[in-house]
Amino acid sequence: MKYKIGIIVVLSLLIGLLYTYKKGVFDSGDDEYAKLKLPETVNYNFHIKPILSDNCYTCHGPDANKRKAGLRLDLETSAFAELPESPGKFPIVPKNLRESTLYQHIISEDGDALMPPPDSKLALNPYEKRLIKKWIEQGAHFEKHWAFLTPVKAEVPKFETSDPSHKDWGENEIDGFILKKLGDNDLHPSERASDATLIRRISLDLTGLPPTPEQGKALMDDGSESNMAKIIDGFLASPAYGERMTQSWLDVARYADSHGYQDDSYRTMWPWRDWVIHAFNENLPYDRFLTWQLAGDLLPGATREQILATGFNRNHPITQEGGVIQEEYRTNYVLDRTNTLGKGILGITLECARCHDHKYDAITQRNYFEMFAFFDQVDEKGLQMDAVQAKNKKFFADPPFMTISEEETEGVLSFVNLEKGEKINVMVMNDSAPRTTRILNRGEYDQPTDSVRPGTPPTIFAFSDKLPKNRLGLAQWLTDTENPLTARVYVNRLWAMLFGRGIVETSEDFGVQGSLPTHPELLDWLAVDFMEHGWDIKYLLKKIMLSATYQQRSQMRPELERADPENKLLARSPRFRMSGEMIRDYILTTSGLLNTEVGGPSVKPYQPAGLWEETNAGADRGILTRYVPDSGDDLYRRSLYTFWKRTLPPPNMTIFDAPTRDFSEVRRQKTNTPLQALVLQNDVQVLEAARVLAQGMLEKEPDSPDLVRDVFRRILIRTPGEKELLALDAYYHDAVALYKKDGADAEKLVAVGEYGQRGTDPAKTAALMLTAQIIYNLDETITKE
Template sequence: MRGLLAWVGIPVIVALHHSTASGVDFNKEIRPLLSNHCFECHGPDNATRQADLRLDIRPSAMTVITPGKTKRSELIHRIHSNDPDRIMPPPDAQKSLTNPQKQLLVRWIKEGADFQQHWAFEPVQQEISKPHRSDNWSRNPIDHYIYNRLRSEGLRPAAPADKATLLRRISFDLTGLPPTLEDAKRFLADESQDAIEKYIDQLLLSSAYGEHMALYWLEASRYADTDGYQNDRTRHHHVWRDWVIMAFNENMPYDQFITDQLAGDQKPNATLKSQIATAFCRNHRINSEDGSIPAEWHVENVADRVDTFGTVFLGLTVSCSRCHDHKFDPISQKDYYELFAYFNNNAEWGVGPNNGNSPPFIEIPPAWPNISKDLDKPVRPEPLRLSNARQEAGNGLKRPQPGSATTLMVMHDLETPRETYLLNRGQYNLLDKSQQLYPTVPSALDFNSTLQPKTRYELAQWLIHPKHPLTARVAVNRYWQQIFGLGIVESSENFGVQGSLPSHPELLDYLATTFIQSGWDTKALLKQILLSATYQQSSDVNQDLIQRDPNNRLLARGPRNRLSGFALRDQALVASGLYVQGIGGPSVRPYMPPRIWRSISNNSYKQDVGSKLYRRSLYTYWRRTIPPPTMMNFNAAGREVCIVRTEPTNTPLQALTLLNNKIFVESARNLAQQALQQGGESNTKQIEYIFQTILTRLPTQQEIQILTESLVLFQQRYAEHPEEASALVSVGESITNERINEQKLAALTMIASTIFNLDEAITK
């Protein structure tokens, strides 16, 4: 609001007490309006602030607002002005207020202009009042919060989903894999009241659970098998990935999970396992191009750690403060570089070596991970063999020889801390040396003045303090997003002023509180969600509900989301019998176009052979510059930077992938071969075998009729064109039974491919 204070001739009397009016809600209605229309010029950013007016904090805002008196409030005069030089927001900002928005501001001021702290910075309510059970639908406290919101919106919950639907939904949500036929038969035959709970417990104990949970963390942690940038050289980081799988399978408390990854090297009696965990901080890209300036890329590496820390643990866009004060959230540029100071002391040089990992790194025994007990023993710094960063980065590293130890990039601070300064415009060589900065948490999050962390370990302890307003909320929200497709806070990456408001704020705090009180028990949290009536609703929807709640934010129906590219590929492998189990180890290179890498480098993609082709998609080699196209077609994160939420899309490429990608064709062929050998003699029996294997249910009579008619057409086609049948059944490295008629196999392969492409098969 340009020149606003200059117009005000006399001081405005500021109310001493906040209004307690229950009409207009500041956090829900007023703050978002001010943030979208005013904060760019009248918000936290000191450099772009106009007229020295801040509308994000009460004392400054009250210079243009007189609570209860709109005629004495300059803000009201300005938003209603017809003078283009006086109206706010100014016309050239292209952020004009609508009449309802103006009326809302008038109402707010009439009611006392109540200001509230941004909801995400308020303490988590430790004593959450659980709604009284007043319905016959709720099964646990989650349902009470959902039911009360539905009732206030004039909606009712959907009917329960059938057991076959729940079987598939639960299996994919906990393991990322389809249920086995044996599990399906056992579960569907179990008529006990705790059948669902027993099935959940079974899956939580499976090794596939840890693999599935790790996938989400790898994307958030920007894990990849290469360094990125132009050279994009291979790195050896799979040991950290395997540590993540192990942590989830062992149900490591989330507070320890955080601490080990941020500062496992600084823990009292640090172990090799906790050292391995700190590779989380080294998952960023590393530049090894000729002519790279070490100081520049050191800054980029540290900035990536800060940005990832802010997104993953705080749910805040702290990266916006690298070059200037945040325009919407109370995070200054000084705050950013004080966070920067926590991660600025790693004994690294900034650029990568010619090959191998960038120091500091540790050597991992060849027997990893079959030595987990030894990994828990305390270690001293000497056996870790931390390499000298400058010397090793300059000379390059030798690749580990077969049978030798694997190296892993980790965190290890210098004995003498690096000096940290604010960088003007975020540039590495524009240091503001007027003031040295030291590790300090943002003042907006200083919930306990006695906690002033100075090391990464102390920062982790600050993060997991029960009174921290963000850590538990951010964590449970992402787990909710993982299950339902959307978080309670839809913008899971941004809990700040520009982020989404929680759809069920009391539920969010209830989950955060119980998560902390349970000892940060992730499995217990997921089990509570999956046992809720909310989760177990049918996903059937009517036109009225689609119009009122298209994204299912109110949860008047069960979750129904498309499977990821990882889950779709794994489903095909499991159904076809090609799936090769095995936890951990180096990444594998399954089918991909042989020339796919040529657009970036002279290197050709070297496909693996044998069982490595059929390992779980989690273990697929991830090159940052050219990620696996099957996964990217289904909206996987690229892993160049931290990503905690991707937007789903529906494109023709997805259907083409499922129809033509080699692994899906080969899986369809192997499943068809099984049907011919084990399904029975008739077309109907063979179709039923394929259908039930993929969808864990028998087809309806109408589905049988449609598929049988299609099968006959395919049989006729391949009888007339046997060369096409031969080409189809030759796709993939797995062996085809020569005694099976190729035309029959090809026709049934197309039926299997069709079922793999059904909407029911690609969703959960």
């Protein structure tokens, strides 16, 4: 009994201490919030709307089905209107806190009156309450959502800094906006990065590959600031540029070499991928790049290339199973195209309005199905194709390796291989007879309700009556210079490609629940400038890369760690890990193994045995039941060309956060896991690359005292520091001595991989191979900085 009483007493004391601790923490937090300085002018979009969206829109937002008390707070008219359930009372009365019931509810000490309600687990902190108070006092001015306002070019701030050492900092307009925000936060920019760092950075950003040793030396000899534009132009002209840009677009386009679902059989869509590479290398303006993919078949006198581009909207998963309900899956395909348009091009979560009005953005379910209607006219008959992998070469070559035949039926475009006379069928878009589109109750294919015509959400940008109500009209709406989203979203995506995060971090969501832009004026300035220069992608990339902002060092400084640990203000260049595809390509390039052939069908590099068998439910029906790696040069092609099976994407790329491609993906997640280290330590491709690099070095200079230094420079471009070189040299010589004693281990190690052997000393090869592998495993090697 005493024992039980003792436990109760101890628990009571612990609970009391915990309560006191939590109260102290929260009181302390409240004090901190109270100290925060309010902005001189409270802005609705950047200060008030995020508070209302996070705390109020679930019950008082755009979704009419979930709205309570008849109160809607996302529109000025309803926020100022008399409350339906409380005559004579108004949610917000500008400049009148006492009569503003919204304010009275958020400061109430009565649990029954407090908003948000305590049981919602939501609460406004003191700073947020003070913001709303000041906003109402200043007149409670509403604005249209910032991303739905047509972008305009703000005046570029002058380059000014209080730091004398950065008095002349700045190369173009971008730097003015960045420096202004840094100054507002009592920060200053970083120094220019070294030539070696910049050349590696530019090469990775524009080609997805490191510069070769020859390129690195030549560019560093010519790498002065005045020659930076010429260096950038050289990389932009490389065929590898188109491959690098295509890699990112494949995620948006949900490209794969198999159909998905249970059977997951072969699909031949690589000629469309070849077109994307070709389009980027030819610098096809972004407005035309979109138009051809969405509606190339509807252009007057459409060329075969324009029709091929429409394969973009055939990239979704397609069932090959028997016994399915065709209308159910046809609806799913149209839903997929609609959602891809929203997420991949408009940067809006349209899919949230499939079953009901959007809970946060002013997009109704009717709006969703009006967008759906643009893709609802497509003839789906061409989706049934033979499950045969076409083994042909690239389409876009000089002269063309293949021609497009005149035959084009039921959404299939046929190619003829000039060497073999084979026919390759590729799915493209074509509209059937007009179909009536209906709103689907709860988004279900078998619950049609009211009919709708093709249209766009008026809250974003009204669809002109002058435009045709088909996919071509949709493309023209998207690329109208008044459309507030298209240019902003793509500019932001390119910024994220170069800086690791967009000006709007949520590249896929520019809606109310998305992140606010860190530099809104800069984003708008770039979007307008992009359109003014003919939607020229290469122009935009070069503009950003020539800025002093892009060319900064990446080293963290103590004041930045305190004031801006996430580097949102860009007082330094970012550091972030490369994608799995880039890491593999980096290793292949520096080892000398990379096959630089551009275009052509997908290939199967090394992969752990048995994975496909474990994920495949079918057998003996021509579907993908066994993984048979390719051989020869096909093992060393760029990762862009790796066969992509939806039910089992390339495992090493998946470990480095590659998506499945079941649906459009704009922003890959970023993780750090032990599996990533294990891949770099044990993968056959990495070990083979290290072996080939070691053999190549030893073949040229077997007795050179600079072997380790040269391997380091080949991989990382820069020269190693004294301590780095001493440590690696010691490791290499210790390993040589070890393998001289145990030749069998050395022979076993240097036999890894299929690439041909060279007549080099096994002990030295094994030792230098492991030294190279250590360098491949360095954080610096897999990081872009």
